[in-house]
Amino acid sequence: MAARLAREHGGGERGWQRAVTEARALYEHGQDQDDAGEAGTAPQAARPSP
Numbered sequence: 001m002a003a004r005l006a007r008e009h010g011g012g013e014r015g016w017q018r019a020v021t022e023a024r025a026l027y028e029h030g031q032d033q034d035d036a037g038e039a040g041t042a043p044q045a046a047r048p049s050p
Helices: 002-009 013-039
Strands: none
Touching: 002 013
């Protein structure tokens, strides 16, 4: 994925790889919070709609 982003948008592949890794971690963290919110163990934060 990083190589494709580098080709399409410029920049180095390593930089894109770091960005993809960070985005995945943030996404997974958000999913964990959503799951906890649905179980009623944590309040769900407001998120902007896509």
